[in-house]
Amino acid sequence: MWTCRRRTAACSSGSAPRKPCNGYSPSVAITGGCAVHLALADYAPAAELANDLVRTSPTVHGTEDLPGRDALAAFLDGYGYDLRAPADDDVRDVHLLRREVRGIIETETAEQAVAGASVLLGRAGRAPVLRRVDDGRWRWHVPTAPDAPLAAELAAVAAVGIAGTVRALGHDRFRACAAPGCRGVFADVSRAGRRRYCTPELCGNRLNVANHRARHRTAAP
Numbered sequence: 001m002w003t004c005r006r007r008t009a010a011c012s013s014g015s016a017p018r019k020p021c022n023g024y025s026p027s028v029a030i031t032g033g034c035a036v037h038l039a040l041a042d043y044a045p046a047a048e049l050a051n052d053l054v055r056t057s058p059t060v061h062g063t064e065d066l067p068g069r070d071a072l073a074a075f076l077d078g079y080g081y082d083l084r085a086p087a088d089d090d091v092r093d094v095h096l097l098r099r100e101v102r103g104i105i106e107t108e109t110a111e112q113a114v115a116g117a118s119v120l121l122g123r124a125g126r127a128p129v130l131r132r133v134d135d136g137r138w139r140w141h142v143p144t145a146p147d148a149p150l151a152a153e154l155a156a157v158a159a160v161g162i163a164g165t166v167r168a169l170g171h172d173r174f175r176a177c178a179a180p181g182c183r184g185v186f187a188d189v190s191r192a193g194r195r196r197y198c199t200p201e202l203c204g205n206r207l208n209v210a211n212h213r214a215r216h217r218t219a220a221p
Protein backbone atom coordinates (compact mmCIF):
# COMPACT_ATOMS: atom_id res chain seq x y z
CA MET A 1 0.00 0.00 0.00
CA TRP A 2 1.28 3.41 -0.91
CA THR A 3 1.09 6.02 1.77
CA CYS A 4 1.90 9.67 1.87
CA ARG A 5 4.32 10.72 4.58
CA ARG A 6 2.74 14.15 4.67
CA ARG A 7 -0.80 15.32 4.74
CA THR A 8 -2.41 15.12 1.38
CA ALA A 9 -2.73 18.88 1.24
CA ALA A 10 1.01 19.23 1.34
CA CYS A 11 1.54 17.32 -1.81
CA SER A 12 -1.32 18.99 -3.62
CA SER A 13 -0.47 22.50 -2.44
CA GLY A 14 3.30 22.32 -2.51
CA SER A 15 4.59 23.96 -5.63
CA ALA A 16 6.67 22.02 -8.08
CA PRO A 17 6.83 18.70 -6.34
CA ARG A 18 9.76 16.63 -7.45
CA LYS A 19 9.12 14.16 -10.19
CA PRO A 20 7.55 12.04 -9.07
CA CYS A 21 6.31 13.70 -5.91
CA ASN A 22 8.13 11.50 -3.49
CA GLY A 23 5.76 12.49 -0.74
CA TYR A 24 3.87 9.53 -2.12
CA SER A 25 6.16 6.69 -1.45
CA PRO A 26 6.13 3.29 0.14
CA SER A 27 6.13 3.34 3.89
CA VAL A 28 9.64 1.97 3.71
CA ALA A 29 12.66 3.28 1.82
CA ILE A 30 11.56 6.87 1.97
CA THR A 31 13.63 9.06 -0.23
CA GLY A 32 12.94 12.65 -1.03
CA GLY A 33 9.59 14.25 -0.38
CA CYS A 34 7.67 17.42 -0.96
CA ALA A 35 9.00 20.71 0.25
CA VAL A 36 7.36 22.49 3.15
CA HIS A 37 6.38 26.02 2.16
CA LEU A 38 6.62 28.48 5.03
CA ALA A 39 4.76 31.74 4.58
CA LEU A 40 7.02 34.53 5.79
CA ALA A 41 4.06 36.71 6.78
CA ASP A 42 2.79 33.99 9.09
CA TYR A 43 5.59 34.27 11.58
CA ALA A 44 3.33 34.22 14.65
CA PRO A 45 2.20 30.58 14.50
CA ALA A 46 5.77 29.61 13.70
CA ALA A 47 6.94 31.48 16.80
CA GLU A 48 4.29 29.75 18.89
CA LEU A 49 5.55 26.40 17.70
CA ALA A 50 9.06 27.48 18.74
CA ASN A 51 7.69 28.54 22.14
CA ASP A 52 5.90 25.26 22.61
CA LEU A 53 8.96 23.31 21.56
CA VAL A 54 11.14 25.06 24.13
CA ARG A 55 8.78 24.34 26.98
CA THR A 56 8.70 20.62 26.25
CA SER A 57 12.17 20.47 27.77
CA PRO A 58 12.67 19.18 31.33
CA THR A 59 14.62 22.39 31.88
CA VAL A 60 11.34 24.30 32.02
CA HIS A 61 8.80 22.26 33.96
CA GLY A 62 10.86 19.29 35.06
CA THR A 63 9.45 16.70 32.68
CA GLU A 64 10.54 15.55 29.25
CA ASP A 65 7.47 16.03 27.11
CA LEU A 66 9.07 14.59 23.97
CA PRO A 67 10.48 11.28 25.17
CA GLY A 68 9.99 9.43 21.89
CA ARG A 69 8.70 9.36 18.37
CA ASP A 70 5.04 9.05 19.27
CA ALA A 71 5.15 12.00 21.64
CA LEU A 72 6.93 14.03 18.99
CA ALA A 73 4.33 13.13 16.38
CA ALA A 74 1.54 14.10 18.78
CA PHE A 75 3.28 17.39 19.53
CA LEU A 76 3.65 18.30 15.87
CA ASP A 77 0.12 17.30 14.98
CA GLY A 78 -2.26 20.21 14.78
CA TYR A 79 0.14 23.03 13.93
CA GLY A 80 -0.75 22.88 10.27
CA TYR A 81 2.78 22.40 9.01
CA ASP A 82 3.28 19.54 6.66
CA LEU A 83 6.39 18.28 8.31
CA ARG A 84 8.00 14.94 7.78
CA ALA A 85 6.64 12.17 9.99
CA PRO A 86 9.05 11.61 12.88
CA ALA A 87 11.31 8.58 13.09
CA ASP A 88 13.09 7.38 16.21
CA ASP A 89 16.33 9.02 15.09
CA ASP A 90 14.64 12.41 14.84
CA VAL A 91 13.91 12.66 18.55
CA ARG A 92 17.47 13.35 19.64
CA ASP A 93 17.96 15.89 16.85
CA VAL A 94 14.78 17.70 17.87
CA HIS A 95 16.01 17.79 21.47
CA LEU A 96 19.23 19.42 20.27
CA LEU A 97 17.26 21.87 18.15
CA ARG A 98 15.09 22.71 21.14
CA ARG A 99 18.18 23.74 23.06
CA GLU A 100 19.33 25.91 20.17
CA VAL A 101 15.96 27.61 19.86
CA ARG A 102 16.01 28.40 23.54
CA GLY A 103 19.48 29.86 23.20
CA ILE A 104 18.31 32.12 20.38
CA ILE A 105 15.32 33.35 22.37
CA GLU A 106 17.72 34.12 25.21
CA THR A 107 20.10 36.18 23.06
CA GLU A 108 20.83 39.67 24.28
CA THR A 109 20.55 41.53 20.99
CA ALA A 110 18.36 41.50 17.90
CA GLU A 111 21.46 40.92 15.78
CA GLN A 112 22.30 37.77 17.71
CA ALA A 113 18.74 36.48 17.42
CA VAL A 114 18.64 37.11 13.69
CA ALA A 115 22.03 35.48 13.23
CA GLY A 116 20.82 32.43 15.14
CA ALA A 117 17.62 32.26 13.13
CA SER A 118 19.64 32.49 9.93
CA VAL A 119 21.71 29.49 10.98
CA LEU A 120 18.54 27.49 11.63
CA LEU A 121 16.98 28.54 8.36
CA GLY A 122 20.09 27.54 6.48
CA ARG A 123 19.64 23.88 7.41
CA ALA A 124 16.63 23.36 5.18
CA GLY A 125 15.42 26.71 3.87
CA ARG A 126 15.86 27.59 0.24
CA ALA A 127 15.57 30.87 -1.61
CA PRO A 128 12.21 32.60 -1.03
CA VAL A 129 9.62 32.19 -3.75
CA LEU A 130 6.38 33.96 -4.52
CA ARG A 131 3.29 31.80 -4.38
CA ARG A 132 -0.30 32.77 -5.05
CA VAL A 133 -2.46 31.93 -2.06
CA ASP A 134 -6.18 31.40 -1.68
CA ASP A 135 -7.17 35.07 -1.83
CA GLY A 136 -5.31 35.45 -5.12
CA ARG A 137 -2.49 37.52 -3.71
CA TRP A 138 1.17 36.70 -4.06
CA ARG A 139 3.02 35.99 -0.86
CA TRP A 140 6.62 35.22 -0.02
CA HIS A 141 7.30 31.68 1.06
CA VAL A 142 10.42 29.82 2.05
CA PRO A 143 10.44 26.27 0.72
CA THR A 144 12.46 23.66 2.53
CA ALA A 145 14.71 21.18 0.83
CA PRO A 146 12.60 18.13 -0.06
CA ASP A 147 15.15 15.76 1.44
CA ALA A 148 15.59 17.70 4.67
CA PRO A 149 15.23 15.71 7.87
CA LEU A 150 12.50 16.61 10.30
CA ALA A 151 14.74 18.56 12.68
CA ALA A 152 15.93 20.73 9.80
CA GLU A 153 12.36 21.37 8.67
CA LEU A 154 11.45 22.25 12.22
CA ALA A 155 14.49 24.50 12.45
CA ALA A 156 13.21 26.40 9.42
CA VAL A 157 9.82 26.86 11.05
CA ALA A 158 11.41 28.17 14.25
CA ALA A 159 13.65 30.46 12.22
CA VAL A 160 10.71 32.02 10.40
CA GLY A 161 9.00 32.56 13.75
CA ILE A 162 12.01 34.09 15.47
CA ALA A 163 13.17 36.27 12.59
CA GLY A 164 9.60 37.41 11.91
CA THR A 165 9.15 38.37 15.54
CA VAL A 166 12.29 40.49 15.51
CA ARG A 167 11.32 42.19 12.27
CA ALA A 168 7.67 42.86 13.10
CA LEU A 169 7.65 43.30 16.87
CA GLY A 170 11.20 43.81 18.08
CA HIS A 171 13.70 41.89 20.17
CA ASP A 172 12.11 42.91 23.46
CA ARG A 173 9.34 40.42 22.69
CA PHE A 174 11.74 37.64 23.74
CA ARG A 175 11.21 37.15 27.45
CA ALA A 176 11.76 34.93 30.45
CA CYS A 177 8.67 33.57 32.18
CA ALA A 178 7.58 35.70 35.14
CA ALA A 179 6.37 32.76 37.25
CA PRO A 180 8.44 32.01 40.35
CA GLY A 181 10.77 29.08 39.76
CA CYS A 182 9.90 28.68 36.07
CA ARG A 183 12.78 28.62 33.62
CA GLY A 184 10.63 29.09 30.55
CA VAL A 185 11.41 31.58 27.81
CA PHE A 186 9.19 32.63 24.94
CA ALA A 187 8.54 35.01 22.10
CA ASP A 188 5.51 37.18 22.76
CA VAL A 189 3.66 37.50 19.47
CA SER A 190 0.45 38.76 21.00
CA ARG A 191 -0.98 41.99 19.68
CA ALA A 192 -0.82 43.75 23.02
CA GLY A 193 2.64 42.45 23.82
CA ARG A 194 1.96 41.93 27.51
CA ARG A 195 2.44 38.19 27.78
CA ARG A 196 4.28 37.24 30.98
CA TYR A 197 4.24 33.47 31.14
CA CYS A 198 5.64 30.71 29.00
CA THR A 199 2.64 28.52 29.81
CA PRO A 200 -0.14 30.89 30.86
CA GLU A 201 -2.55 28.26 32.16
CA LEU A 202 0.16 26.77 34.36
CA CYS A 203 2.61 29.53 35.20
CA GLY A 204 -0.07 32.19 35.75
CA ASN A 205 -1.64 29.92 38.36
CA ARG A 206 1.74 29.29 39.92
CA LEU A 207 2.17 33.01 40.51
CA ASN A 208 -1.36 33.29 41.93
CA VAL A 209 -0.63 30.46 44.36
CA ALA A 210 2.65 32.08 45.43
CA ASN A 211 0.91 35.41 45.99
CA HIS A 212 -1.89 33.73 47.93
CA ARG A 213 0.61 31.99 50.21
CA ALA A 214 2.53 35.21 50.73
CA ARG A 215 -0.65 37.03 51.74
CA HIS A 216 -1.60 34.17 54.03
CA ARG A 217 1.77 34.32 55.79
CA THR A 218 1.52 38.09 56.15
CA ALA A 219 -1.97 37.88 57.59
CA ALA A 220 -1.08 35.10 60.04
CA PRO A 221 -0.68 36.25 63.70
Ligand SMILES: [Zn+2]
Pocket residue numbers: 177178179182183184197198199203
Ligand atom coordinates in the same frame (compact mmCIF):
# COMPACT_ATOMS: atom_id res chain seq x y z
ZN1 LIG B 1 6.62 29.51 32.82
